[in-house]
Amino acid sequence: QSEGGIIHATDAVFRNNSKAVHAINYTNYVPTNGNSLSYNSWFKNCEFIVDSDYISDETFHKHIDLDRVNGIGFEGCSFSVDRNVENVSQWCSGLAAYNAGFAVNSYCSDNTIQPCLDEYLTRSSFSGFHSGIYVRGGSTAYIYNVRDAEFTNNDRGIYAENTGYATIIKNDFHVGTNADCNFGIYADNVTGFCIEENNFYGNLQSSNDMYGIAIRNSRNYNNIYLNHFNDLTCGNIAIGVNKTTDHSEKEKSGLAYFCNTNKNNINDFCVIKDNSASINGIARSQGSSAEAAGNTFSGSQYHFYNDGDDVINYYCEISKLQQPSNSKLHRVAAIGTTNSNDCSSHYGNNPVVK
Secondary structure, three states, rough: OOOOOOOEEEEEEEEEEOOOOEEOOOOEEOOOOOOOEOOEEEEOEEEEOOOOOOOOOOOOEEEEEEOEEEEEEOOEEEEEEOOEEEEEEEEEEEEEEHHHEEEEEEOOOOOOOOOOOOOOOEEEEEEEEEEEEEEEOOOOOOOOEEEEEEEOOEEEEEEOOOOOOOEEEEEEOOOOOOOEEEEEEEEEEOOOOEEOOOOEOOOOOOEEEEEEEEEEEEOOEEEEOOEEEEOOOOOEEEOOEOOOOOOOOOOOOOOEOOOOEEEOOOOOEEEEOOOOOOEEEEOOOOOOOOOOOOOOOOOEEEEEEEEOOEEEEEEEEEEOOOOOHHEEEEOOOEEEEEOOOOOOOOOOOOOOOO
C-alpha cells in the first residue's frame, strides 16, 4: 500500500463532506540525504462547512483528519459545523491530528506592511465544534502551531493530550456554553508548550461553567504568559501533577503564571488536586523577589485558590493592580517586591486584541 499526495488549495470551499481531507502515514524525504521535510500540502483562505444541507448517510466527525504526517499548513481558513443536523457527531472536530504536526495561521493580504495591519489580516476560525482542534500524541513528538485564530462557540477550542511542543499564540477564544464544562484550551499530559498573548471570553449569564485554560499533568516547567481572561468561571485551572520533584530552583520547578490579566472572573487561578496522583500542584514560587509574577486579579470569589501539596509563594509588585486580596487567597502567601515584570511580548509588535 502506498500513501501520500500533494494538494495546494486556495479560495476553495469544502461543503457538506463527511470528511474533507484525510492525510495518513507519510513522510516526505530529501532524496539526496534522507532528511525529512514537511508534508507538501497547504490550504489558504479555504472554507470547510457542514450545514443544514448535509445529507450523507455517513456520520460527520471532522473536516480534517491528519494521521502520522507532519507540516501541513492552514492559512486564513474557516471551519464550521451545525451540530443540530442529523448524522453530525456531537463529538466532532474541525481539525483532528493523531501523532501529527501542523500549522494554523493567518495571512496578510499586503505583505509590504509589517507588522500586518488588522484590515489586511485574514484569520483562521473554528465555530460550533465539540473540539475546534483536537490533538492526540503518539510515538513521535511532532510540533504544532496555532496562531491568530478565532474560536467561537466550541465546547473546547483546543484539546490536546499526550503531546509536546505546542505553540498557541495570539488567538481569540469565545468559550462556548453548550457543555456542562467548556474550555478555551484543555491540555492533558502536554509536557512542553507555549501559550501566550491569547484572549479568552466567557459569559457569566450562562449556567454552565467556562474556563480559559486547563492544564492537567504537565509535570515540567511551563509558563502561561501574557494572556487575557474575561467573564469566566475560572481563568486558569491546573489539575494534578504540574510540577517537578526538583525544587533546587523553586521558581522553575513547575507550571508558572506570569503577566496574565483578569477581568470580571469568578475565580482567576485555581489549583485542583487529583486524588489519583502521587503529587499535586504547580511551581511553589510564582515569580521571585527579583521579578514579580505580574498578573492582575479580578475574581469575585478567589484571586488564587490552591489545593496543591505546597503553599504557594506569590511575588507581586507593590501596586494596587498586582496585589491579590488576602481574603481571596487559599494556601497562597502574597509577598511584595519592588522589582516589576516588564511583561514584554516574546513575539513582536503585532497587536493583541483585548
